[in-house]
Amino acid sequence: MASTTYTVEGMTCQHCVRSVEEEVGEIEAVTGVTVDLATGRLVVDSSAEIAPDLVRAAVAEAGYTLAN
Structure with missing residues (x-):
């Protein structure tokens, strides 16, 4: 995990x-x-490594941005 x-x-x-x-x-x-x-x-727990771009896209879909 x-x-x-x-x-x-x-x-x-x-x-x-x-x-x-x-x-x-x-x-x-x-x-x-x-x-x-x-x-x-934002803390993301996962069972496998997740590409940061996937998280960035999901946050953008919600209407927000990830800090660089």
Whole structure:
């Protein structure tokens, strides 16, 4: 099991958090998603390595961006 941390920009409310959690949670091999609104921290737990571009695309689908 792997755990990777990202920073999401642009979230302002719990609806934002749920949107990111739902989109990232749909990626194959993701076993858990935790988003901290106050820090913008996104922690993705997975059963296999996930390409950062997949996470970036899922976050973008939710309407937000990953910090570089």
